[in-house]
Every structure is written in structure tokens, then in C-alpha cells.
Amino acid sequence: MSEHQLDDVIELRAAQLRFGNRTVWEGLDLAVRPGEFVAVLGPNGSGKTSLLRVLLGVQPLSSGTAHSFGAPVRVGDPRIGYIPQQKTLDRGLGLRGRDLVGLGYNGHRWGLPLPGRKQREKAERVEEAIVAVAAADYADMPVGQLSGGEQQRLRVAQALVSDPGVLLCDEPLLSLDLASQRRVAELIDARRHLADTAVLFVTHEITPILPMVDTVVYFVDGRFRVGPPDQVMTSEVLSDLYRTEVEVIAVRDRLVVIGTGDALDLLGRAGHEHHAEQ
Numbered sequence: 001m002s003e004h005q006l007d008d009v010i011e012l013r014a015a016q017l018r019f020g021n022r023t024v025w026e027g028l029d030l031a032v033r034p035g036e037f038v039a040v041l042g043p044n045g046s047g048k049t050s051l052l053r054v055l056l057g058v059q060p061l062s063s064g065t066a067h068s069f070g071a072p073v074r075v076g077d078p079r080i081g082y083i084p085q086q087k088t089l090d091r092g093l094g095l096r097g098r099d100l101v102g103l104g105y106n107g108h109r110w111g112l113p114l115p116g117r118k119q120r121e122k123a124e125r126v127e128e129a130i131v132a133v134a135a136a137d138y139a140d141m142p143v144g145q146l147s148g149g150e151q152q153r154l155r156v157a158q159a160l161v162s163d164p165g166v167l168l169c170d171e172p173l174l175s176l177d178l179a180s181q182r183r184v185a186e187l188i189d190a191r192r193h194l195a196d197t198a199v200l201f202v203t204h205e206i207t208p209i210l211p212m213v214d215t216v217v218y219f220v221d222g223r224f225r226v227g228p229p230d231q232v233m234t235s236e237v238l239s240d241l242y243r244t245e246v247e248v249i250a251v252r253d254r255l256v257v258i259g260t261g262d263a264l265d266l267l268g269r270a271g272h273e274h275h276a277e278q
């Protein structure tokens with residue numbers, strides 16, 4: 001086990017998560033540095049979202065420790081931003097985009113009025129976040145009337161408005177078209193370069209983020225591998241993880257993963273292929 005690094009923003013040690021007598025994962029050591037981009041991969045039910053929930057302080061570990069910024073994780077830490085799984089907002093939802101983003105600023109003080117100075121500071125921060133995600137054109141429209149991609153950009157802005165040191169993203173690209181996927185991924189990447197924000201990015205589709213990824217955490221059925229993409233996304237490692245023959249082939253600028261037999265490669269592609277374009 002590595003020595004505790006003072007500048008690690010996230011640190012899990014000997015982390016175990018069990019539900020009843022099912023062990024989701026155990027023996028997980030993970031240290032995340034400022035500005036590190038961590039992709040969290042694995043089939044359905046392998047414990048990706050649960051990892052984020054542990055870091056958000058809402059899911060206790062069964063054993064081991066979870067620290068953020070050198071202290072045990074806690075609920076409502078404004079230094080941890082969160083982009084939840086995308087759900088299309090109700091068409092009739094009248095909340096304006098700007099107000100949705102504002103919820104990220106004072107999400108930890110629900111219902112409490114802010115003093116005037118804080119109100120102005122909030123308005124400025126919300127405006128900055130809206131500009132950062134290039135959502136100014138529709139920020140004053142009711143969010144229910146926006147497209148999925150536009151809503152998702154506002155969610156990114158909402159997560160950024162508290163100026164987090166760690167950004168937890170739970171499949172933020174789901175159901176976006178390729179152009180929107182690229183834009184949202186680039187926004188998140190730009191943020192980490194600008195502010196050294198560490199990113200933990202849960203995804204079934206590594207395609208749009210592969211060039212950004214420093215570290216892959218790949219869960220399969222209680223087992224996992226942690227390492228740089230070129231050391232984890234290999235036929236040997238994935239075959240070992242899946243306990244079946246899996247092939248990772250580099251095709252021009254893409255990685256093609258064949259044979260995992262799970263939702264990763266059941267996305268409508270012929271021949272059970274999972275494409276990871278760079």
C-alpha cells in the first residue's frame with residue numbers, strides 16, 4: 001500500500017463494499033491526484049456508481065477508509081462536484097437554466113436566504129459557469145424545453161459553480177449525440193486543466209474520453225484493475241478480469257474490445273464489438 005500523499009484529493013484504502021452477502025468490490029486502494037482524469041469502467045452492476053456514492057459520503061464502506069482532501073468523506077462537501085446520470089427533465093419544468101446552475105452554488109444551504117453580497121457573488125459565479133459551458137444563449141429558458149445536450153451542459157455548469165477540487169461524473173455522456181459528447185467531455189477536460197480539478201468519470205463508452213484518461217479503474221464482478229489505459233485496456237488484462245477471452249484491437253485511432261458479452265458491447269454493434277475511438 002502506498003504511503004499517504006498529502007496532495008491526494010481522493011484516497012481509498014482497503015475499501016470493501018458489500019450488500020448483504022454480495023461483495024461488490026474489496027481490497028480497493030485508489031489515490032487520485034489534483035488534475036488526474038480517472039475513467040471508471042465495468043459492466044452493469046459492477047459497482048461504478050457505488051464508488052461515486054462512497055465518495056459523496058452517502059454510501060458507507062463495509063470496511064476500509066475513504067478520504068477526500070485528507071479527511072473522511074462527508075455528505076455535502078462543496079469541494080466535490082457531482083454530475084448525476086442524465087435524466088431528461090420534464091418538458092413542463094419551468095425552472096430556468098440559470099436557476100438550475102444556481103442550485104450548485106447553494107445546494108448545501110437549501111432554503112436559507114443568502115445575504116446581499118453573497119447574492120451578487122452567486123450571480124457572478126453562475127454567469128461565469130454558464131459562459132464556461134457556452135450555454136448563455138439558452139440559460140434563461142425553462143430547462144424542460146431544452147434538448148438533452150443543452151440540459152447536460154447546464155448540469156456541468158451546476159457541478160462547476162461551487163469551484164470543486166474533485167468532479168464526480170456518472171455517465172454524463174449518456175444519450176448525447178457524438179458532437180455533444182465531445183463538447184461535454186471537452187468542457188470537463190478544460191476545467192481540470194484550468195483549475196487542476198480531479199475527475200472521476202463513470203462511463204460505458206470510453207470512446208470520447210480516451211485521449212484524456214490518465215488512469216482506468218475497471219471493475220468486473222468483484223475484481224478490478226487500476227492503471228494507465230495502455231496497461232489496463234489490453235487483451236490480457238481484460239481477459240483476466242472477465243475470465244473469458246476478450247480481445248482488444250487497435251484499429252487506426254480506435255480501440256475495439258470484442259467478447260466481453262456485457263452491456264459494454266451490447267450497444268447495438270454487430271459482432272459484439274465495443275468501439276473505443278480516440
Ligand SMILES: Nc1ncnc2c1ncn2[C@@H]1O[C@H](COP(=O)(O)OP(=O)(O)OP(=O)(O)O)[C@@H](O)[C@H]1O
Binds near residue numbers: 045051
Ligand atoms: N443500496 C443498495 N442496496 C443493495 N444493493 C445495492 C445498493 N446499491 C447498489 N446495490 C447493488 O450493488 C451493485 C453495484 O451497483 P452500482 O449501481 O454501483 O453498479 P454500476 O456499475 O454503476 O452499474 P450500471 O452500469 O448498471 O449503472 C448492484 O448489484 C446493485 O444492485
